[in-house]
Amino acid sequence: MRRTKLFYLLGIMLLFLALMMALSALWSIGAAAGDRLSFLKSVLITAGAGALLCFLAYPSRREGLSLAESFSLVTLAWLLAGFFGGLPFYFFSGTGGAMLDAFFEALSGFTTTGATVITDLENLPRGLLFWRALTQWLGGMGIIVLFLAVLPRFGFRSTALYRAELPGPVAERFVPRISETARWLWLIYTALTFLQTLLLLLCGLNLFDALAHALTTMPTGGFSTYSGSIAALNNPAAEVVIIVFMFLAGVNFTLYFRLFKGDRSVFKSEELRFYAAVLAVAAALTAVNIGPHLSWDIFSLTRKSVFQVVSVATTTGYVGADFEMWPHFSRALFLSLMFLGACGGSTGGGVKQVRLLLLFRYVRRELVRLVHPSAVASVKLDGQAVGEETLRSVAGFFFLYILFFALSTLALCWMKFDLVSAASAVIAALSNAAPGLGLVGPRFTFSAVPAAGKALLSLLMIMGRLEIYTVLVLFLPESRRFLRNK
Numbered sequence: 001m002r003r004t005k006l007f008y009l010l011g012i013m014l015l016f017l018a019l020m021m022a023l024s025a026l027w028s029i030g031a032a033a034g035d036r037l038s039f040l041k042s043v044l045i046t047a048g049a050g051a052l053l054c055f056l057a058y059p060s061r062r063e064g065l066s067l068a069e070s071f072s073l074v075t076l077a078w079l080l081a082g083f084f085g086g087l088p089f090y091f092f093s094g095t096g097g098a099m100l101d102a103f104f105e106a107l108s109g110f111t112t113t114g115a116t117v118i119t120d121l122e123n124l125p126r127g128l129l130f131w132r133a134l135t136q137w138l139g140g141m142g143i144i145v146l147f148l149a150v151l152p153r154f155g156f157r158s159t160a161l162y163r164a165e166l167p168g169p170v171a172e173r174f175v176p177r178i179s180e181t182a183r184w185l186w187l188i189y190t191a192l193t194f195l196q197t198l199l200l201l202l203c204g205l206n207l208f209d210a211l212a213h214a215l216t217t218m219p220t221g222g223f224s225t226y227s228g229s230i231a232a233l234n235n236p237a238a239e240v241v242i243i244v245f246m247f248l249a250g251v252n253f254t255l256y257f258r259l260f261k262g263d264r265s266v267f268k269s270e271e272l273r274f275y276a277a278v279l280a281v282a283a284a285l286t287a288v289n290i291g292p293h294l295s296w297d298i299f300s301l302t303r304k305s306v307f308q309v310v311s312v313a314t315t316t317g318y319v320g321a322d323f324e325m326w327p328h329f330s331r332a333l334f335l336s337l338m339f340l341g342a343c344g345g346s347t348g349g350g351v352k353q354v355r356l357l358l359l360f361r362y363v364r365r366e367l368v369r370l371v372h373p374s375a376v377a378s379v380k381l382d383g384q385a386v387g388e389e390t391l392r393s394v395a396g397f398f399f400l401y402i403l404f405f406a407l408s409t410l411a412l413c414w415m416k417f418d419l420v421s422a423a424s425a426v427i428a429a430l431s432n433a434a435p436g437l438g439l440v441g442p443r444f445t446f447s448a449v450p451a452a453g454k455a456l457l458s459l460l461m462i463m464g465r466l467e468i469y470t471v472l473v474l475f476l477p478e479s480r481r482f483l484r485n486k
Contacts, residue, residue, distance in 0.1 A: 005065060006073050008057035013077050014050030017084055018043045024088075024134055027208070028127030035092050035125040042087035049084065071473035078462050082107030085135055088128055089118075104446070104454045108434070109135030111465035112347065114222030114317035115434035115457070117447040121227045126208060132223045133215040139465070140219020140249075140347040141189045188256045189347075193218045196245045203237040213238075217245045220348045222317030222434070229319035229442070236303060239320060243307050250275065250314035250342030252354075270382050271354045275343050278353060282337060283309040289329045313337040315349040315433035324441040331437055335424060338433040349432030349464055351401055355394045357381070362391055400468045405430060408460055415453050425449065429460035 025039035065073065086102035101117045108115045109132055118124065193214050200210035209225055216223045226232035230239060255266040266272070287305040296304065307320035312334045323334060341350015361379045368377050378385040405426055412422035417439065424436030425446070435441055439448050449457065463471045 005057060005060045005063040006069055006076075007053045008060065009073060010077060010080060011050045011053030011055075011057065014046050014053065014080065014084060016050075017081060018047035018050060020134060020138065021046065021085075021088060021131065024131035025127050027130045028125055035088065035127045038088045038091035039127060039131075041091050042084070045087060046084045068473060068476060071470050074466060075462065075471050075474050078107075078110060078466065081110050081135075081139075082458070082462075085110060085131075088131055092125075092128060100451055100454055101447075104458055105132070106135055107458050107461055109133075109221065109223060110139035111432050111461040112136050112140050112219045112221035112315075112349070113429060113432040113434050113461045113464070114216075115428060115440070115446045115461075116223070117445050117454075119227070119445050119447060121225060129225050130208070130212060133212040133221075133225075136219045136221030136223050137193065137215040140221060141185055184257055185253055188253055188260075189218060192245065192248060196241065199241045200238055203235055203241055205233070205235065205238055209233070213242065214245075217242055217316065217318075218249050218347065220246065220249045220314045220316040220342065220346070220432075222311070224318065230307070231320055231322075236300075239303060239307055242318065243303075243310050246310045246314045246316045246318070247279070249316070250310075250346045250348045252343040252345035253347075254345050268382070271343055271357060274357050275353050278337075278340070279310055279313055282313065282333060285333060286326075286330050289333075290326050293327060308334070309337065312433065313340065313348075314342045314346075315431050317428075317434050319435065319442040322442055324437060324443060335427060335437065338424075338427045338431045338436075341431055341433070351398065351431075354381070355398065358386060358391065358394050359398060362395070397468060400472075401430065404460065404463065404468070408456060411456055412449075412453055415450050417449075417453070425453075425457060426460060429457040430464040432461060432464045 021039055021043045025036060025043070028036050028039065082103050083106075085106035086099070086104075088102075089105050090099050090102035104115070105117055107113075114136075121129065196214040196217060197210050200213060201207065205213070212223075212225050213230075215221075222229070224230060224232070230242060233239070251272060252269070255269060255272060258266050283302075283306045286309055287301055290305065291301055294301065304321045307318075308323050310316075311318045311320065315338060323330065339350060340356060341352050342348025344352045344354040358379060358381065361381075365377045365379055368375060379391060380386065405423075408426040408430070409419075409423045412425060413419060417425070421436070421438030421440055424438060425440045428434040428436040428440065434446070435444075440446055446454065446457070459471075
């Protein structure tokens with residue numbers, strides 16, 4: 001049955017997840033911290049569940065997947081990753097021992113949201129700190145995209161799987177085969193991570209901190225090894241390096257492939273220019289706004305302004321300074337940047353700047369048609385006409401994003417959260433851009449959110465990472481039908 005083929009692929013994913021946990025546990029060898037038993041239990045349970053699914057579904061491993069099954073597989077894979085990925089936190093007594101909190105922490109990692117419920121990272125063992133970072137790195141480019149790249153022989157070959165997980169209005173592939181496209185994406189992603197690690201080492205960071213921050217910068221995740229985030233490093237050179245790589249992570253990865261192939265026209269990309277212009281203007285406005293209120297020199301003012309703008313706009317979520325104490329304009333600007341996000345095809349979250357650019361041009365076209373009803377006008381991007389189907393998809397996504405933002409904010413306010421904290425928590429989850437403001441600001445964690453709120457934000461994190469449509473497919477009759485089949 002097709003249902004069992006889906007279970008077989010989920011089993012492969014869980015076996016891989018168990019392997020990644022075991023690698024993270026290597027950091028705990030020889031350390032006095034007691035997280036080794038937590039990892040041992042988690043690896044055994046995860047590997048056991050994966051092996052059981054593979055065994056039960058093995059006869060159907062060569063069957064195909066329908067479109068509904070492909071999209072459902074992606075959503076279920078992320079849910080299982082959150083549950084099993086949270087086991088090391090659940091079994092380790094230092095993180096509280098609540099399953100929902102452990103699920104929230106792991107899912108925040110895999111979706112690269114960066115929201116945390118852990119209040120004292122400095123006392124967390126290195127194995128768990130590395131696992132937090134690794135969850136973000138694995139989720140940044142996409143777990144399923146990784147399997148498309150390295151495990152196509154196990155059945156991860158579907159174009160629908162690629163479309164379901166890769167962020168952006170159009171899941172562009174730059175070589176004919178999906179597996180080769182996925183392989184190039186992960187190669188570029190890995191190379192940039194390795195380069196950043198080397199540069200952070202040159203800036204004076206130790207190997208663990210350099211690697212952990214590189215693993216959370218490129219996926220625009222923002223998990224740090226310190227409760228004070230990047231500000232705790234007190235290393236201006238490292239901040240500059242992180243700024244550069246946060247910016248690079250927010251760029252459409254297709255452009256890197258084209259540049260590698262010698263295509264210099266990538267610098268004329270309208271999306272890239274719009275992205276750079278938004279960040280430059282936002283950084284300038286922030287510096288002008290906070291300058292009179294702070295005693296920093298011009299270099300520190302510029303660095304802190306640029307760092308926080310790039311961190312927020314790319315939805316990385318690193319904290320270079322306590323921006324909760326900055327003027328209202330800067331904080332409102334940051335919320336707008338969280339909502340906007342980075343480029344399509346990047347590891348950043350949010351609505352994506354290319355969608356906003358297309359919506360601007362769509363509105364302009366409609367205004368022209370009001371004045372000239374018989375005019376033939378098309379929406380273009382980089383000189384190419386954008387199809388009506390893509391425009392409808394962009395408009396539909398924008399509507400759903402606003403709808404879920406409004407309803408979820410109301411729900412958190414019902415749970416006695418103030419409006420600023422509720423709205424920023426929802427934006428942070430839906431845009432994968434934590435921290436927010438108020439009770440979920442840079443000085444706090446999400447531990448103050450009630451259990452129902454954490455469950456809601458967990459769902460929003462998945463919806464934000466998979467861009468809503470992929471998750472909603474799970475509720476279509478076609479998906480419910482095959483899930484009910486015996």
